[in-house]
Amino acid sequence: MSLYSATMHKRFAAQSVIGDVLRVQGGAPRRSALARLFGLTSVGDDSMSWYLGAKGEIVVGSFLAKLPPDWTVFRAVPADSARTDIDHLVIGPGGIFTITTKNHAGDIRVGRNTLQVDSQPVSYLQHAESEAERVTSLVRERMPLVAPVQPVLVFVDPSLLTIEQKPPQVKVLDAMDLCPWLIRLHPVLSAGEVQEVADLLDSPQVWHALPDTTPEDVQERFTELDARLRSAGIRRLSWGVLAAAAAIAAGFGVLQLIAAVTAAG
Template sequence: MTLYSATMHKRFAAQSVFADLLRVRGSSSRRSSLARLFGLSPLGADSMSWYLGAEGEIVVGSFLAKLPPDWTVFHAVPADSTRSETDHLVIGPGGIFTITSKNHAVDIRVGRNTLQVDSQPVSYLQNAEAEAERVTNLVRERMPLVAPVQPVLVFVDPGLLTIEAKPVQVKVLNALDLCPWLIRLHPVLTAGEVQEVADLLDSPQVWRALPDSTPEAVQERFTELDVRLRSAGRRWLTWAVIAAIAAIAAGFGVLQLITAATAAG
């Protein structure tokens, strides 16, 4: 393993998800010519969740890019010596935040200690708390008096986000509300403290070793895959429309035959 990035700033939203998706897809069989013709997705069922996750991180990253200049944002941050990572790490006047992005177009129900996605319980709250705790411990090794890191969980285009009770530690938001919420927070860090924390967390030496591939190479390969996926979607839609027209035409032809037979009788 080698360090390829001079600073964490070089990492982009969903970089790690891109790399994992490309790795998973690389081990799967390629589409046949016929499959490409009819618009079969280049992603298997096991890869689509990675793709949707990447889309969610990209959307949240685009929102965070609009924060005022006194805020610093890092993406795809390795949290420890395992493969665990933080989607987005934000430092600003309002404090330090680990932000987890989720992309679910279904109903989300949030309780004090529970969270359900489409009526299924998930451990998102507990995972978000663990991420924030890891980063808090890491920062406090070098800056003991810094405030705890705040875990934030954001949902991109949820079907319905219902917060029945506010979680104890984790802030849960619709992605659209993230930046307005951050900006409204009461300042707890001075400009100097924000810069000190940002400088600390910008160093790759603070984190685990990163994969031996450049961000540009990962992004280029994902862009190629994204183009193929969207092209497949258009082909599939075209064939679906053709099939629908053919079915209507066949039905109309059958109706004419029945009408003719009835008139003849």
């Protein structure tokens, strides 16, 4: 297998997870005409989780793209294996940050060392800390005096995000608040230090070997999949509306019949 030699800045948001989605969907059976009519998909639970995760990373990537030019953003940075990556790695005057993205529409409750999604405990805080520690170790091999990397956990469109206690290490935010928070931070890195860190982390040799891919093709195929899933969702919603309307009409007809029988009696 050849190696992907391009620098990290050429990677796009959700590149790794999009690859997972497309790989799984490539072996999925083709939908029947009836399935397409009713908006049924061949996307399983695992694929749907990856798909939603990819959509979340793309949203956060679009926000980060609007940061001022003195900030550098790397996307889908490979970590310990080909199946593990850092969603976004951000370097700027305010420091170095690993951004972990979660796309949940549920109730998010954050404690000092705990996090729950719809009352179910998850290990997102610990995972975010681990990613930041790894990058801190890499940077300090060359720049031993640089401040530790700050782990950030962002949620895309949560129904409710409640910070009951602030975690000591991880900053937890709604994705909408990420860039304003970054920009407001007190500067801790000079322009030269930002560039030095960015140059260091831009090298593929710092991370694991990447498989040779064609990003344009991957993005195009994911765009097509996204369009199919959105179309299926619209079809399911339309059928649901029609079913509800039919139920209401049927109920109204029953009431009219009861009224007519009562009047005749």
